[in-house]
Amino acid sequence: MSHRAQLLFVLLSMFFLVNPASWSQGEPSPVVFDTLQLSINGIPLELEHAVTYEQRARGLMFRKSMCADCGMIFTFSRPIEASIWMKNTYIPLDLAYVDTEGQITGIYTLEPHDLTSVVSKKKVRYAIEMNRGWFEKNGVKVGDTVVLKE
Numbered sequence: 704m705s706h707r708a709q710l711l712f713v714l715l716s717m718f719f720l721v722n723p724a725s726w727s728q729g730e731p732s733p734v735v736f737d738t739l740q741l742s743i744n745g746i747p748l749e750l751e752h753a754v755t756y757e758q759r760a761r762g763l764m765f766r767k768s769m770c771a772d773c774g775m776i777f778t779f780s781r782p783i784e785a786s787i788w789m790k791n792t793y794i795p796l797d798l799a800y801v802d803t804e805g806q807i808t809g810i811y812t813l814e815p816h817d818l819t820s821v822v823s824k825k826k827v828r829y830a831i832e833m834n835r836g837w838f839e840k841n842g843v844k845v846g847d848t849v850v851l852k853e
Contacts, residue, residue, distance in 0.1 A: 734761040739776055740852035743807075743831075743843050750831065751775045763832060764791040774833040782826035789817045795835035800827040805849045810838050 739752035750773070753759045759777050763769070779785060782803055789796070796813045800823040808825045812835060823830075829849070838844070 734758055736775070739778075741776065742850045742852070744841070744847050746841055746843075748772060748774065753777045762787075762792070763794060763796070765793070767793050769794055769834055771834065772837070774831060774837070777830040777832075779828055779830075782828050783823075784825075785823045785827050785830055786820040787813070787830055787832075788820050789813050789815055792816065796832045797835050797838050799831045799833075799838060799843070799849075800825075801829035801831060801849050802826070803828045805851070807843070807845050807847050807849065810843070810845055 734757055736751040736753060736758055738749050740747070740749050742748065753762060753775055754777075759779075762777070763775055777785075777787075785800060787798055792813075793815050795815055798811045798813055798821060799807045800809045800811075802808050802825060808827060809823060811821050813821060813832075831849070
């Protein structure tokens with residue numbers, strides 16, 4: 704591919720990514736997520752897995768509902784002081800931050816559309832979002848363990 708063709712491809716790609724007219728119903732085009740199997744206190748789950756920057760940035764935005772035991776796990780490339788907000792998120796959620804050892808370091812209640820960042824108190828490798836009340840309903844608390852299936 705010539706340099707000129709490559710430049711044209713990049714410019715057209717950028718146009719469709721940032722041009723709201725290219726979005727359907729005012730929402731960005733869908734982001735595809737794989738799933739990841741894990742368990743929390745022996746409770747098996749298969750959650751959507753946000754691992755790329757684009758996936759983590761989108762998260763559960765624009766969704767109007769989610770099944771009772773559905774959720775999303777965000778994987779960070781290294782332990783970080785994570786920060787999550789609820790921009791464009793309609794579903795009331797609970798958030799659990801998880802360290803590199805799989806231990807839950809904090810559980811937080813998140814309000815739909817709240818732009819306040821919820822920051823982890825420690826460096827974490829994962830964040831798990833579930834429907835509001837899921838952690839309490841299942842007896843999951845800070846200090847409990849998340850086991851990822853390989």
